[in-house]
Amino acid sequence: xxxxxxxxxxxxxxxxxxxxxxxxxxxxxxxxxxxxxxxxxxxxxxxxxxxxxxxxxxxxxxxxxxxxxxxxxxxxxxxxxxxxxxxxxxxxxxxxxxxxxxxxxxxxxxxxxxxxxxxxx
Amino acid sequence: xxxxxxxxxxxxxxxxxxxxxxxxxxxxxxxxxxxxxxxxxxxxxxxxxxxxxxxxxxxxxxxxxxxxxxxxxxxxxxxxxxxxxxxxxxxxxxxxxxxxxxxxxxxxxx
Numbered sequence: 001x002x003x004x005x006x007x008x009x010x011x012x013x014x015x016x017x018x019x020x021x022x023x024x025x026x027x028x029x030x031x032x033x034x035x036x037x038x039x040x041x042x043x044x045x046x047x048x049x050x051x052x053x054x055x056x057x058x059x060x061x062x063x064x065x066x067x068x069x070x071x072x073x074x075x076x077x078x079x080x081x082x083x084x085x086x087x088x089x090x091x092x093x094x095x096x097x098x099x100x101x102x103x104x105x106x107x108x109x110x111x112x113x114x115x116x117x118x119x120x121x
Numbered sequence: 122x123x124x125x126x127x128x129x130x131x132x133x134x135x136x137x138x139x140x141x142x143x144x145x146x147x148x149x150x151x152x153x154x155x156x157x158x159x160x161x162x163x164x165x166x167x168x169x170x171x172x173x174x175x176x177x178x179x180x181x182x183x184x185x186x187x188x189x190x191x192x193x194x195x196x197x198x199x200x201x202x203x204x205x206x207x208x209x210x211x212x213x214x215x216x217x218x219x220x221x222x223x224x225x226x227x228x229x230x231x
Binding site for chain 2: 037039046047048049052060061062063096101103104105106107108109110111112113114
């Protein structure tokens with residue numbers, strides 16, 4: 001059974017850097033084809049893909065947020081970390097990590113429960 | 122950048138059939154697989170259709186997916202609507218460099 005759980009601060013100040021950790025079980029990020037993605041959802045709004053890291057350390061970023069995002073993995077700890085710099089109130093959202101299904105194409109299943117991050121001074 | 126456009130909302134009565142569209146902005150939507158996620162209030166999304174028309178185990182066969190290349194769109198069809206189907210539905214696809222979600226469709230079953 002694959003499970004993922006997000007952790008990190010619930011409140012950050014504007015201009016600060018957000019660091020979120022996704023801790024997972026039931027799969028290994030050293031297995032060919034596997035990946036972990038981050039997706040966010042502002043309150044009452046749509047899902048927005050942020051980043052994706054693959055088993056081979058290849059990385060993909062949302063074009064609109066690329067300059068602010070960094071995704072890394074620690075295979076030994078079964079963790080993926082997302083950092084987002086220069087946080088703004090518009091970045092207030094629930095942040096999800098999700099398992100990239102290791103077949104053709106990029107899609108996600110299952111997802112973590114999500115963690116709400118509020119950006120406010 | 123490639124975008125996916127969905128209707129903001131749809132509504133239908135229990136027992137009826139509803140179709141939610143997802144239109145690609147450029148290129149061919151048939152070039153890469155389309156997925157559909159269901160999200161109930163307060164919960165994380167779950168997959169109802171993957172790889173255009175495949176159902177994960179546990180998803181009832183009332184849910185089906187299709188691709189129409191002529192309109193460059195994907196569709197999610199739910200037949201025999203139940204009140205429990207009321208949720209937000211998101212389409213999702215990708216290209217070689219990034220992943221894209223549609224804007225979501227709120228399905229009301231009334």
